[in-house]
Amino acid sequence: MIRKIQVVILATLIVLPVLSFAMDKISGQQIIENVYNRQTGNDQQADLTMSLINSRGEQRIRTIRQFTKDFGEMNKKIMFFKSPADVRNTSFMNWSYDDESKDDDQWIYLPTLKKVKRISSDSKNDYFMGSDFTYDDLGDRHPSADKHKLIGSETINGEECTIVESIPNDEEYMYSRTVTWIIKDKWIGLKKDFYDEDEELLKTLHVKKYEEISGYQIILSTEMHNIQKDHRTLMQLSNVIIDTGISDTQFSDRMMKRGL
């Protein structure tokens, strides 16, 4: 019996450090998957303010009211543009799917045309409303789209971060690689560098504020700085409300046309 106990203790002494080492050395792939799978609630509504700031400090402001809902294997989002005046009442709806092989479905409602138009989701490289964010930057890029490698750790603003380098599988992708600083245990990308096709640093994303709302860690303020053009976009979420049970019918052409 004593011999058995000795064997168990010995085994435990050997295995525990190995397990501990494995936990500490969680792979880059796993970290990015944890970021991707971080829970942000079943549904969310918020006001989004985008400030486009050029190198002279001049600002252009865009305001949007947005609703998102997780439908299990799909996620629906609807955005209502409130300003500037010439885009007011324009709305945009996106249905994205967990199935990687399925492209997003997208529609836009233009009040001057008074009809909902299906549009191609092919233009992910396009910049959203003239900001420094592409449509792809704003979406949830699937972890399998890149190869991820843990390359180090660093403390930023008192937050202990692991650093993951991601290289796209698609060589034609707009970025040659990205490097993300991810807060340990919270799975929030606190900082992200985007490198262009020539391996030059193109943009840096900083999360400026995040907060726990209804039990979820929600990013409230981010800034994307295009280093090469010295242009910034500050994106701020306010009036965030989570898990109120937004009706399924909110994500429909009916609501796109009706507006806010």
Added chain:
Amino acid sequence: MSKIYALAVTILLFLLGTRVSADSVHLSGYARNYTGMLLNQNGEYSIVQNSFNLKLEHSRGPVAFKVNPYINQYSDKQLDIGLREAYLDAFFDKMDLRLGKQQIIWGKADGVFITDIISPKNLNEFLLPDFDEIRMGVNALKADYYLGDHTVEFVWIPVFSPTQSPAENSIWYRSPSFPIAPVFDYSSSEVTPSLENSEFFGKFSAITSPIDFELMAGYAWDDDPTMHIQKSINPATQQLSGITLLPQHHRLSIGGGSFSTTVGAFVLRGEGAYYSGKYFLTDNPTAIDGITDKNYLHYLFGVDFNIGDTRISSQFIQQTILDYDEYLKNDEFENTATVLISRTFMRKTLKLDLFSYIGLNNSDALIRPKLTYDFTDGFQFLLGANIFSGIEGRFGQYDDNNMLYFKVKYSF
């Protein structure tokens, strides 16, 4: 002028009233200058227009209203004032009702009217104005019933409104071609407002992941009048001595549908309708008033895609007269294509568009390059041209109307 003052006072009182009593009334709109110059020897102005367009919207729970008055002032001091839309909304759990003057747009086509026949067109400046200005509001009751992603829509238009055609002194007016100048008799051109003369439309539509579609039917009036031709013969000489044209609207029955879907990076669109009871001009000597009714098909296929940062959209459109006979003045098949190429620059503040209608039967075209620059948010400069090519056909007939234009628009 009393109309103008009445409208101005109404708007002013409304604005003052809303300031104190209804904070949530939303005001938006624009002020715009639009100046066009013909590319002829004298560089005559085709249009000098100052516009003020106001939208007042208010909602309170399940009810809302919208009023959209506008004023267009022209260089010859003419004023055009009116209400583009003025309607009330009531929203229920699964149904919406809209009553009043409203623009109703159906179909998936761009710049082509196939199932989009509810709101008549204002063709005072041909097809050149923005589409929200071409389509006129109609007094209607519209009911939408929602079943998941599907919608059933019913429209009742108690009073018929026809297409607005350019005045005889307009550069967009083309007189009918006859051996002698015709005389117009408008005595039967109006449709008497009555329940019997109402228009009815129904639509079943859906927006789903694989496809969006609409199926529609309508019992309507032809928005464009048919020209009944009555000829007078001089009994002495047995020669043609006079021609009287009697514009008259006829009943039309329409059934059709449209779809749009995504295939890879392409959005494919289609739209088609079958029209029963359309009248066409004929040379058949036995035809009464020089017209005959024929059923016809009108349909299109379109594709939208991107090449890099450039958006491209193209459509092929065909009108087919069924049971065709050789006396008809129209071609049996009329083929048209449209092409749109669009690209933005400078963080979407500069936009270059090239839109063209191409008439394939007569080798004519309307080519519309346009450069739009957002000087600041809501303040826009636009420089464009309208180039008509060909000598006949829908676009070639305006070969003398090539023009350059600019617009300055302040949105609020």
